[in-house]
Amino acid sequence: MKAFAALLERLAFTPARNAKLQLLQHYLERIPDPDRGWALAALTGDLQLRTVTPSLLRGLAAERVDSQLLALSYDFVGDLAETIALIWPEGAQDDPPLSTAVALLQGTGKAALPGVIAAMLDRLGPSERLAFLKLATGNLRVGVSARMARMALAGMGGPSVTEIEEIWHGLAPPYGPLFGWIAGGARPDSAALAPFRPVMLSTATDPQELAALSPQDYFAEWKWDGIRVQAASEGGVRRLYSRTGEDISDAFPDVIEAMDFEGTLDGELLVRRDAEIAPFGDLQKRLNRKAVGKALLASHPAGLRLYDVLLWEGRDLRPEALHIRRNLLENLDLGARIDVSPLLDFTTWDELAALRADPPATVIEGVMIKRRDSPYLAGRPRGPWFKWKRDPMVVDAVLLYAQRGHGKRSGFHSDFTFGLWHGAELVPVGKAYFGFTDAELRELDRFVRANTTERFGPVRQLSPKLVVEVAFEGLNRSTRHKSGVAMRFPRISRIRWDKPAAEADHLATLEAML
């Protein structure tokens, strides 16, 4: 429990992804089974435990601590689990294995739960009490995704991340066979039906690179602006995976219902109303939900637009050439929710460039270019598949606030809030953390220090005089942003030292891009 608590604490305060990965990997290397497996499951949200409610915790604390002191303390700390972890009378400072805590939270009945939790808290020191309570309330929040966890596993020197992804969905905590495989043992047999298969990804390209290639060797199709998914259906089991292998089936029962086939397909998940594909913002409303209501299913119906087929009716088509897979795909009839992404008609790169410059719908973010003879390869091989995204949208905005960065950017102001004119006022429209070079970062930092008008903790308000060109990939309406719009992937593409702030763009310019 001590090692797990120490890991959680480190992860909670470590913003950098690489540092998180390293901490996690070292923990997994150091800690024996089954504790490391339970920790992994807890971090990735794959651990099913009896959830402890805040009112149960309040009740426990009230038995041990004066209610006035508890109230004063909670007021100061601001988090109930943390307050109780800190205020709980000091006990044995024992170090029981994490598996003991997991077993208690899995196997205790409702009536016995308060007593069991109190007895556990009596055994633990303060950090361990907090880890235990976070585990019990199902609220770890340390910023570790399942993908990151698998990367840490791959970092242990055994199978690669794509190999791990392939069997991940057949595994259950505490993952003994998985760790055995990583240590050089046998690959666990995945008995699970409809498993995730590692996805093939493309690399970015440009006209220069394309000029050296022969257009006849390639297919091209639109790059649809939804999310890339894999739809797997086998022996009655149907699953929808994101491209990193997260199971998102629960949020898309309408798509699952439509998956009346036997095979594994690759495509784009989109919200579609009959023939029309809705903008990404509509799809976003459907994402990250554990369940979805009838009203949303009716107003935001989801469907698939297929790019590829990996397995079909028992046949593994991945080694076959793309044109053979496309041929099969084009002859399928999978109902109204699932169709095939059409191929584009072109003979020269210039013709393709013209298509890319004027797509028939706004939910197209460029073109995909794929070798006709390419097999379906896991990962991101350079060459067979390219993405040629449309040029980003840009606005000239004024820097309004700056905040210092972490890790490699410690001491530099690297997080910027920028705004556009709305009448005589500048309204914040977004934040950007990247797009500039290291040399530009130094210049921006110097500007921030010389032009601070006020400080709010770590945030500096700036004299509104520096214009930056902000590039972004898309725009959605947003009720959470003061300006009413939210940009996707905003970054600072150019610093306009030359441009006076008065000549920056107006909010109306941005709204017109919607």
Add this chain to the structure above:
Amino acid sequence: MRAQSLLCPTEAGLYCPEGGFHIDPLRPVERALITHAHSDHARSGHGAVMATAETLDIMRLRMGPDFAAATQIAAGPQRIGGVEVDFHPAGHVLGSSQISVTAGDCRIVVSGDYARAPNPSCAPFEPVDCDVFVTEATFGLPVFRFPDPASQIAKLIASMDEFPDRPHLIGAYALGKAQHVLALMRQAGYDAPIAIHGGLQAICDYYIAQGVALGELIPATADQVPAQLVLAPPSAFASLWVQRFRDPVIGFASGWMAVRARARQRGVELPLIISDHVDWPSLTATLSELAPAEVWVTHGAEDGVMRWCEMAQIPARPLRLVGYEDEAE
């Protein structure tokens, strides 16, 4: 004599009419007795100042030789007007003292800031029998139960091992905390050179001159700092100085780091719970041990300490003195 007329709270701080002096006055006064050299307790511009030799030395270092018109080293019991005053170690920083004020059979001890945990960089707190004990309440809530500082040093060393290529920049206040952390590192057997920001140099030099072993310190001023561990005052982290370090782990040594929201506010990656104040168990244990007839509570979480006194049936009153911050924590 009644305690309330021996010392009374005024806007300038606690005042003794019988002796004509203030303790840790918040604004310039004619005669001041000072518990320790932190800037919220030790201000410049008083007529006469009495404090320990170390406190006077540090005040001189920080504020220049003319910080007061006259100074007097506190050595043994002294009579001032109709009262007797004495200084007793408080265990907070080098030179820190409690001040006892006695008139007839009534004695008040003003603790200033104090700590009970052993601190290798200063003399330990000395319990003094009294009728009234004036306690700080910086960490006067039961959520503050500080771990053994050695465990925090172990956490720091483990992080330096985990990330050997990343410099570890630890924020620590210039007087007291920085030297406490340095002394703890040396106690833990860490003997590599430790780099210190220029803002820490004068006080570290003074501690060393007073015989506190801080090991080899090098200045953290060059473009390349050849040390993995660097200490700096908190204000340095907003300055250009930080930019010379590549991908640093930023830490902060303070009792406030016990609460996650406080650590997040500071943008700290490595919170180290190291304090120079009493935590809740040692504060309440001190009150039980001294068993004064009355407790007066100065700055901090007065409500928590008042509630504890109510439950322990010790008469207590909050002084509500405004102006003492947790500057050095």
